[in-house]
Amino acid sequence: MVVSEESQPTAEGDAATSKKAAKKAAKAAEKQQKKAEHKGYRNQVCNSCWVRGKRRMGQDLPRVKDECPVSQERFRSPVATWEEPSTDPLAIAVKTEAPEVDISEGKYGNLKLIQSTGEHRDRVYTDVKDLGVHLDGKEVWVRARLQTSRAKGKQCFAVLRQNSSTVQLIISVNEELGISKQMVKFTGNITKESIVDVQALVVRTAAPVEACSVRGVELAARQLWRVSAARAQLPLLVEDAARQETDDPEGLKIRVNQDTRLDNRVLDLRTPANQAIFRIEAGVCRLFRDILTKRGMFVYFKHTFTPTTIGDKKKI
Numbered sequence: 367m368v369v370s371e372e373s374q375p376t377a378e379g380d381a382a383t384s385k386k387a388a389k390k391a392a393k394a395a396e397k398q399q400k401k402a403e404h405k406g407y408r409n410q411v412c413n414s415c416w417v418r419g420k421r422r423m424g425q426d427l428p429r430v431k432d433e434c435p436v437s438q439e440r441f442r443s444p445v446a447t448w449e450e451p452s453t454d455p456l457a458i459a460v461k462t463e464a465p466e467v468d469i470s471e472g473k474y475g476n477l478k479l480i481q482s483t484g485e486h487r488d489r490v491y492t493d494v495k496d497l498g499v500h501l502d503g504k505e506v507w508v509r510a511r512l513q514t515s516r517a518k519g520k521q522c523f524a525v526l527r528q529n530s531s532t533v534q535l536i537i538s539v540n541e542e543l544g545i546s547k548q549m550v551k552f553t554g555n556i557t558k559e560s561i562v563d564v565q566a567l568v569v570r571t572a573a574p575v576e577a578c579s580v581r582g583v584e585l586a587a588r589q590l591w592r593v594s595a596a597r598a599q600l601p602l603l604v605e606d607a608a609r610q611e612t613d614d615p616e617g618l619k620i621r622v623n624q625d626t627r628l629d630n631r632v633l634d635l636r637t638p639a640n641q642a643i644f645r646i647e648a649g650v651c652r653l654f655r656d657i658l659t660k661r662g663m664f665v666y667f668k669h670t671f672t673p674t675t676i677g678d679k680k681k682i
Contacts (some may be wrong), residue, residue: 469541470549477563477591489563494528499582501568508533508564508585509593511636513604517554524553525578526564526585527604530641533580534571535564537587549590558603559596559633565589601630608637 492506510526510533520539525532537553539545556562566585574581607622627634634640658664 468546468548469544470546473544473589474549474552475591476595477593494526494531494533494580497533497568497580497583497585499570502570502583503568505565505567505588506585508566509561510564512556512558512560512562514558515554515556517550520547520550522550522553526562527636530638531580532578534575534578534584535566535587536584537590543588545587553587553590556592557596557598559600559636560592561594563589563591563593600633602626602633604633604636607634608639 489507491509492501494508494510497506497508508526508528510528513525513527513532515522515524522537524535524537526535537545537550539547539550564585565588567588568583569586571582571584575584602622606620607627609620611621622634635644
């Protein structure tokens with residue numbers, strides 16, 4: 367009797383386990399059957415309509431390939447490209463938009479090389495240092511280096527540098543003036559230190575431009591041509607080389623090493639500090655020559671600028 371009492375719960379437990387296993391197996395079989403049906407139906411459905419049906423969460427039922435006007439062998443690869451039928455709004459296709467017309471064509475780009483073709487560009491350039499409020503409302507041509515540029519939405523701000531003088535340039539999308547998005551994008555993609563020709567309108571600013579030497583006006587671009595493009599990656603930036611090595615007000619802690627400056631002397635000499643040093647040296651030398659000329663003397667020696675004093679009488 368003891369054995370029979372203990373064996374009865376075991377038999378009931380085995381029966382419950384077998385029921386769970388049978389239920390689990392039935393669910394697995396049902397899942398496999400649905401998957402097989404789904405796979406078979408998927409093979410009969412147009413890719414475009416199937417993707418749209420999934421995106422719309424089943425609101426639009428997928429179409430069978432034979433009934434779908436989109437799937438008429440207009441694709442060449444599994445990632446297909448179709449034309450959207452205008453008569454069926456439910457059929458999905460990749461929209462092929464017409465290329466946007468560039469209203470600024472002929473007002474920007476890369477300037478052609480000067481060749482003996484008989485073409486003559488009659489341009490009178492204005493120096494950046496001569497720009498001021500007296501030129502407000504007038505159009506000028508300026509050739510300078512693009513120091514910095516910053517594109518934001520439908521506008522692009524840039525700083526043009528000529529010797530030690532800088533001025534702000536702004537270009538914004540304007541259909542009336544024939545300035546397109548492509549022109550703004552082209553300006554924003556010009557590499558730093560590239561030489562550009564700009565035809566612009568001189569505009570008085572509401573507030574002084576503190577970042578430029580010409581603070582009272584800015585240039586609103588009408589044409590922009592890239593004369594000489596600089597490399598995309600420069601060994602140093604002029605704005606970094608011009609930063610203060612000590613007491614940096616911006617606190618960026620950007621410093622250009624001396625060996626980098628000497629290896630790239632052409633770029634280093636474009637900084638305002640080096641420009642001022644050589645202007646002072648040239649001014650002192652010119653003043654000395656003028657004094658000798660006034661006294662009836664001839665200057666026949668060669669000038670050599672060195673950072674130290676040399677005992678040779680022939681050198682200064």
